[in-house]
Amino acid sequence: MNIFIGYDANLPTQLWIAARYLEAVTFLIAPFFIARRVNAGITFWGFLLVTATLITLIFSGYFPACYIEGSGLTAFKIVSEYVICLILLGAMALLSQKKAYFSRDVLLLLYGALIATIFSELAFTSYVSVYGPANYLGHIFKIVAFALIYQAIVVTGLQRPFEILFRNLSKSEKKYRALFENMDEGVAVCELIRHENDITDYRFIDVNFRYAAMMGLTPEDIIGKTGTDMYGNAASPPHLKYYRTVAASGKTVRFNALYRPEMKYYTVSVFMVDPDQLATVVSDITALKISEDALIRANKKLQLLTQVTRHDINNDLSLAYASIDLLKGAIPDTPETNEIVGYLRESIDAINAKIGFTRSYEQMGSQKPSWQSVSSIVRNIRKEDPRFSSLKVEDSLGSLEIFADLMLPKVFANLMDNSIRHGKTVSTIYLYYQQIGNGCRIIYEDDGAGVSVEAKARIFEPSYSKIHGFGLFLIREILLLTGIEITEEGEKGKGAKFVLHVPQGGYRIM
Template identity: 30%
Template sequence: MQITTEEIIPLLFFLMLVSSAFVMICLGLYSRRFSGNPAVLPYQILMFSAAYWALNYAIELSTVDLSLKIFIQEIRFVVIAFIGVLDLWLVLLVLDKAEWIKGWKWRSLFVIPVIIVLAALTSRYHTLFRYDYGIDLTGPLPTLTFSTGPLYYVHVGYTYFLIIIGLALLLLTRGESHRVYQKQRILLFGALAFPIVLDIMFQFGWTPVHRVNPTPILFWIVGIFYVIALFRFGFLNVVPIARSRVIEEMGMPMITLSTDSRIADLNPAAEKLLSGDSTQIRIGQYIASAAASWPEFILFCFSSENRTELSKQDDTETRIYDASMELLYSSEGIPEGRLILLTDITAQKKLETEIRKSEERWRSIVDGAPFPIVITSISDNKIMFVNQRTIRQFNLSYSDLIGRNTEAFYTDLGTREQIIKTLQVQDEIDDAEMKMHAGDGREFWVYASVRKIQYMNQDAFFISFADFTLRKNLEETLKRKNCELEMVTFSLTETNKKLNLLSSITRHDILNMVQVISAISEIIAVENQEPGFQKQIRMIEDAGKTIQNLIEFTREYEDLGQKNPIWQNISQTLQRASITLICSGITLITPEKPVEILADQMLSKVFFNLIENSIRHGRGISIIRVSTELEGDLLKIIYEDDGVGVSQDDKLLIFSRGFGNHSGLGLFFIKEILEITGMTIREEGIPGEGARFVIRVPEGRFRFT
């Protein structure tokens, strides 16, 4: 099935609008990490409002119902009427000018948007905002057409006015001269101007798709502008920060020493570290006196080292510091002192210890794993690690395996190359089947799972093996046995064909002889009319008929199960089997619900024999009823007649071979046919009230159609 352009464009626009909304929601949620900054709030509201706009527009473009389209565009103005206010608010917060719109000025900004929202929500009842709605179906998307009233132009003009004020403030308000601040303003200017350009294009009909506003589709770009500024330039919290504030609030202890080892400067973090909670450290104090309780630090201050690790005991634990020292020079290159920075790396050291312990635990687990594990270098294919099970599997020592190229263990290098080629496009492979050989030449089959990992600062393959040699050998043996079985089956089939041919010829010859006997009996009966002699002739004729019935039964029984079972409709099968009822005056009632059962293709013989049995033994029956009902997971097929029924003593015997006054094979044959597909048959009628045969069909062998 091909998708036309008329179907692709609506779907494409719907996906773009939903994707735009998703991106803006994610950006709004992500900005929560900067919740301490006041500019984050208008940014979040702006992103969530724009996301609502995009989703609202996607729904509108997806429907051709005029009333629904009008309602959707009415509720859209609940958010877009305030876009201009949000943009101006954001600019003022970034420029640190929020005090310009405090009090009544702030509240007055919302007067016109509130009026616009009320006018939009009631636009069906007046012509002040939008009216004369219709649907334009000439383009690829069903768009809403309307006439605009004065309040609509007030909305557009007011939104443009507020955004233009924001743009003017960015251009005219004096800021920092550093280029990083200039780039920030350029980003903000672009974020404000971009949606105006798009909306102007829409208002004048310059958009690529007729009557479709691209602003909500591309508004996510505005959000990206903000986020880039946030990540790279600290856009939402950029304010001029003096150097002294950075030093004072820096959590890293910083100390400046003069050339004679006096303290020239230190921040509060360094003062707290050297003196505890007291403030006894003085500028100009010798470092040896100020840090008297930390001899290790004093030695570092007077050493020639520029970096080392120091430890210091506090009230609860020993903390580790990364100490770095840098010489300070004047503009003439004369040494003026030393700058010492202390970085608390206690958490890092604890993490390193945990990692080391984790690696030891990992190595212990891997080494004791009940299956072979190998780590190989990607660059040179050499073995870097093996566990104990690998050593036993390959029958080589640890030293013989480590550093050895993996090519030595593959019986087919093509398999190895295929695995490497696959791992160039994906990071893992599961259950790759390959044949390998051990150090003693023994070959074995494995399933290999391969993962890309970092091991000892190298790209490596983590390989685990599962030996399935025994299973492989069993599969090969099974294949061989299956081939032998197929040959035996073929031979049996051919033999069976020959036996069937012989049986057919024999039956034909026997029936011919029976016909001869019957003909001779009739001639003798005509020539000799003595009563005693006539009785003997009838016995000969009955014996001949019995032989004929037995021969016919063997022919039908020979075909039993020769063909695959098929789905057969019960009612249709009954109609074919009820040919004997045409002239008998007996009414046949078939099941009301159409149902099929999976049965041998001789199913019609089942119903034929049941009907014949009713006619022969029912003694004047007038109706035969066949119905179905469920019994748990089984289906019951109920065959009933209004004859004399079956005596209690005969119920369990009637399905035995040879039982009855006729051939004794009819009901036996029925049971054999049904058992081929797992069905059973029982006689459950009440003697004197008619026969009732119940066939039970197992689950999965019946279906209602």
């Protein structure tokens, strides 16, 4: 065609094969960028750089020869055509994995374009003359491929742009509508009604079936109506004060509500959708509330029973102590009788200690857990109990707080008591913490005698506590109420080291 004067048929063949490589690789990587934001500038300059590099290699003589006059195609050209076909097949496989992003007709057009391109490349592997029938057939397939690409991308994109732009949006809307309608929670989307910048009412613009069922209605009975329409007898629509709070702060508000006369308990979450709309999510917790109330009543009855029983046992113990004193004065004062009386007193003391333990155990979980400062707890214990005033405490906990049962002070009082009773030479207590990937470790360490390896695995068990006291067993039970575990990790002769393993969300640094 004499476009490039002074060059033979090898040059256009080289340009052709370079362009086909670029086209095939583009088809191969394109599926990876579907549903991703593409930087137009980087894309443009990237293609420009690759194109300039290929042209430079071709015109400088570094690109392999593709056609030799009188001999036909080179091995590089033929192999390249097959490689390009394999790349295009790979592109079809990747495209099939992303077929959900395309309408059926666009997908078929793209498949057709790739297949026509493959046939075109196969035709270009067998010609000898650049004007031969195989070359002619290859160009026909190439024209068909370009026409299909034009139809799939350009025509569809210009004539039916909404089909491409909103196809995924339509599918997402169907998916979330199905989720919305089948939730166990009731959901209502409301539009705020304002009068002189004050929120005076709200209008239901969408509700799911569950929300309507909670009100004994259908969605059609609610949508479009205002809160005043739905609750005409009320001084103001229910929850309006919460809606005002959410609209003013933009933060989610959660609260519990009791609806009479049905005596239904609900937990309600309200959050903003946009500046003039908010959503309400309602969960029916009636069964949970009834179970909770029944558990509280049963717990109170059990506490009353244990208190009465403990009172009666304490009366009997007082009588037993008095009887021992009378017995001691009525029998001869000999080593043998003193030993027997001592055994009796020790037995009664043990019973008294167990009764005291039941009093502490009874209080566990009787009130809701709360956030508590460990440093403040330890300071208060030292002030209130003179036994601990002589202990030096090196506290590195700072403003750390943990979410625990209100008996948490009992935990650290028992740990300090354990240090004094069994540490023998304890003079200093160390408190510090370590944040780890799934929570926090709070370390209580002393400089006493430590715990033997044999005892480590048993010191928190009830069987061990029967002999050495129930303090450590009680500590473990108190901490487990909020998911905190405790272990002993010290070395014998170097002091005890108790580690509280606080789960993620169970601690905070103020």
